[in-house]
Amino acid sequence: MHFDLPDLRLFIHIAESPSLTQGARRAFLSPAAASARIKALEAQLGSRLLYRDSRGVELTPAGQRLLQHARLIMRQVDYLKTEFADYGTDSAGHIRIFANTTAVTEFLPEILAGFLAERPGVTIDLQERLSRDIVRGVLDGSTDMGIIAGPVAASGLQVLHFSTDRLLLAVPKQHPLAGRKKITLNDTLEYQHIGLREGSTLLSFLREQVETLGKKLSLRIQVSSFEAICRMVEAGVGIGIIPESAAQRHSRTMQIETIELDEPWAIRERSILVRDLEALPGSVRALVATLRPEAAALQSDQ
Template identity: 75%
Template sequence: MHLDLVDLRLFIHIAESPSLTQGARKAFISPAAASARIKSLEENLASRLLYRDSRGVELTPAGELFLHHARVIMRQVDYMKSEFTEYGAEASGHIKIFANTTAATEFLPEILAGFLAERPGVTVDLQERLSRDIVRGVMDGSTDMGIIAGPVEADSLQVIHFSTDQLVLVTPLDHPLAGRKTVKLAETLAYPHIGLHEGTTLLRFLNEQVALHGMTLNMRIKVYSFEAMCRMVEAGVGLAVLPESSARRHQRTMGLAVIELDEPWRVRERSVLVRDLQALPTVTRALINNLLTHHKTAEQDA
């Protein structure tokens, strides 16, 4: 079996596009040439990879399997290229990260700012994703690393724990619940809540927990950051559930009461997910090391 790297990259582009024409455009070849290459690839593999019709393309089961392997191979090729640059192994390269809400909005921007400032040849693609999509992305090779909170059900991945946080309830200082040491989530459902925008990991998780009580969150407004949530709470708009690290930081400058949630799921273990740490390029391993060091130092200073 002979596989051409050009064909692998072309197949990935087509699989990630709504049509063969658009996939061919991304690969900078004509649709006719792309069609011929895919046909030759299918003959070489003795398997049909795509269903093609007027609506676009759809992967066959064999195509799904081939896409997984193609992504892994091409990402490893990209890793190898980044290791042999004139700037040095840590000074250039591209890192793709899938991260949950807290990571993408709270601590990663600070870590990436320092990391990238020291490495002008490095670029990063940071995408906020749901937990299941983070795990799937690392498993199928569509991202270099994932950052997740909570348990991980993926034996094929390496899970690197780097910090522990917990979810807490934040209220205005004059709220009826403000004097409590602990509170059940069910006790908060009679009050309006402030939440993050639709599609975030935290909002989805809380909706799932509330659904177990046969209820829904009384969501008054959804905003785009933990700071905005806390400002709404301080103004008396409603309550909010968010990570304690964020709540305590904003409590220093706002009038907020922070109450422990009496729930088994409140503790959130934060972890980095990778397929194989040693197979990652030097620059990606350097970023993971920076992440671990940052949180270790923060815990020592706390």
């Protein structure tokens, strides 16, 4: 069985587009030529890969499997090009990262700024994703690395621990809960919470914990950052659960108090996820090496 790399790349473009026409455009082909190539690929595999209708295309189960393998193959091809173009150095390359909310907003910007300043030839695509999507992305090759907090329930991955994430409750200075040393999640639910926007990793995680208690998280307002949560808390709008790093930084300039969450899940280990560290390009390996001590140092300074 012989696969042409342009056909695999075309299939990826179509699978990631709402229609065959748009996928063909990304591959610089006419829709007719793209359709003929996909039909030839289906004939070679003996399986239908796409459902086509007036609304666009949808992957069949066989198409889903091919997409996973095609992404891995093309990413390895890109790695090969990078390695030979730069003789295995870490001075150039493109890195895609899937990370949780805390990583994207709290410590990655500063670390990546220093990393990129030293490597003008490196580009990075940083995307905030839910934990399950981070794991899936690393497994199927749609991202080079993932950054996650908490246990990782997936085989076939290397899990590289690099720091600890602690969640705290932020309350206004005059709030009825102010002054308490510890509190359970259940005890906070009688008050209205301030949360992050829909789709954020932390909000999804907290909702899962509340659901295990058979209750519902009452959100008065949703905002886009931990700083905005703290400002709302300071103004007396509600209470909010945030990472310790954000709590310590914003409590220096805002009239808020923090309370330790007496929950086993409140302390979560941060980890970097990769499929095979040694198989990654030099630029990705260099970022992993930078991240582990840098993240720990930033946490100790906060």
